[in-house]
Amino acid sequence: GDSVTQTEGLVTLTKGLPVMLNCTYQTTYSPFLFWYVQHLNEAPKLLLKSSTDNKRTEHQGFYATLHKSSSSFHLQKSSVQLSDSALYFCALKAGGYKVVFGSGTRLLVSP
Amino acid sequence: GALVYQYPRRTICKSGTSMRMECQAVGFQATSVAWYRQSPQKTFELIALSTVNSAIKYEQNFTQEKFPISHPNLSFSSMTVLNAYLEDRGLYLCGARPRTDTEVFFGKGTRLTVV
Numbered sequence: 001g002d003s004v005t006q007t008e009g010l011v012t013l014t015k016g017l018p019v020m021l022n023c024t025y026q027t028t029y030s031p032f033l034f035w036y037v038q039h040l041n042e043a044p045k046l047l048l049k050s051s052t053d054n055k056r057t058e059h060q061g062f063y064a065t066l067h068k069s070s071s072s073f074h075l076q077k078s079s080v081q082l083s084d085s086a087l088y089f090c091a092l093k094a095g096g097y098k099v100v101f102g103s104g105t106r107l108l109v110s111p
Numbered sequence: 112g113a114l115v116y117q118y119p120r121r122t123i124c125k126s127g128t129s130m131r132m133e134c135q136a137v138g139f140q141a142t143s144v145a146w147y148r149q150s151p152q153k154t155f156e157l158i159a160l161s162t163v164n165s166a167i168k169y170e171q172n173f174t175q176e177k178f179p180i181s182h183p184n185l186s187f188s189s190m191t192v193l194n195a196y197l198e199d200r201g202l203y204l205c206g207a208r209p210r211t212d213t214e215v216f217f218g219k220g221t222r223l224t225v226v
Contacts, residue, residue, distance in 0.1 A: 034214055043115070043217040044204070089155065091215070097143035097162050097208055099215050101155035 002027045002094035006102035013080050013109055021075040021105045023064075023090035032093035033066055033073040036101075039086045047088075048075070085109045113139040117205050117218030124195050124225055131191045132221040134205030140185040141207035145215065146178070149202040158203075161188060195225045 007022045025031060032051040036044040050057045050066040050073065057064055064075045073090060090102040116135045124130045134144060146158040159169040161182040169175060182188040188207075192199055202222050206215035 032212075036217075041219070043219040045217070046214040049214055093211070097145070097211055098157070098160050098168075099145065099206070099208075100157060101147075103154045 002029070002092055002098075002100055004090050004092045004100055004102035006090055006105050008105045009103070010106045010108065013107070015082055015109055015111055016079050018078050019076065019080050019084075019107065021088050021090075021107070023073045023075065023102060024071050025073065025090075025092045026071065027092055027094060029093070029095045031066065031068060031071075031073075033064075034091040034093070034099070035062070035064060035073070035075050036089040036091060037086050038089065038104075044087075044089060051093075080107070080109045082109050082111065113137075113209075113216045115141075115205055115207050115216050115218035117203075117221050119221055120219065121222045122224070124223070126196055126225055127194055129191055129193045130195060130223065131189055132203055132205075132223075134188045134190075134207070134218055136186045136207045136216070139207075139209045139216070141182075141188065142185065142210065143208045144180075144182050144188040145206045145208075146180060146188075146190050147204040147206060149204055149220070151201065155204070158190070192223060195223065197225050199223060200225050 034049045035047040037047045038044040053068045089104045114137045143162040145160045148156045158173045161167040180190045202220040204220045205218045
């Protein structure tokens with residue numbers, strides 16, 4: 001069935017360093033991927049989305065490229081900030097209105 | 112903008128009792144509403160997906176008998192947790208979408224504690 005895999009449960013980094021959060025997916029549909037960010041006690045908010053193969057999409061310094069050949073949609077940022085500490089979820093539109101989420105990656109940025 | 116409100120934000124219920132949570136979409140039409148449970152380990156579980164003019168579809172391990180859902184119009188949905196037990200604890204999130212090519216708009220969730 002349709003699924004999303006995020007391999008890192010926790011990523012800890014020092015401010016200013018680059019980060020990549022992994023996301024791979026499986027689907028029988030044409031893929032439409034999302035990255036959501038959830039800060040403490042807040043609702044998950046959309047960070048990025050894409051359905052176009054090999055096209056980089058960017059928002060708030062984060063970027064990701066959907067690669068259908070490797071079924072991946074990794075999230076990257078060149079220089080993390082303290083305010084980037086949050087939960088990050090990769091999600092897949094799985095036919096119709098259904099969206100499935102990965103298990104999430106907690107990013108902790110230290111000074 | 113598109114907003115989703117959920118209430119109550121927090122609730123405590125005794126083991127074996129039931130509680131109802133509500134979800135209101137503002138600024139867009141909630142053609143579909145998905146109810147998720149976020150566990151203490153932070154993973155999202157899809158409970159059910161409700162699309163206007165279609166039957167509510169429950170995921171494996173979740174049933175209508177335990178989590179009855181109402182989606183009477185394009186701005187409102189409610190879900191009840193019947194006969195709640197400790198394993199039902201968590202943050203229940205409502206996610207609404209106006210169309211299939213848009214993202215999910217989430218509310219802040221209802222945090223259920225069972226004592």
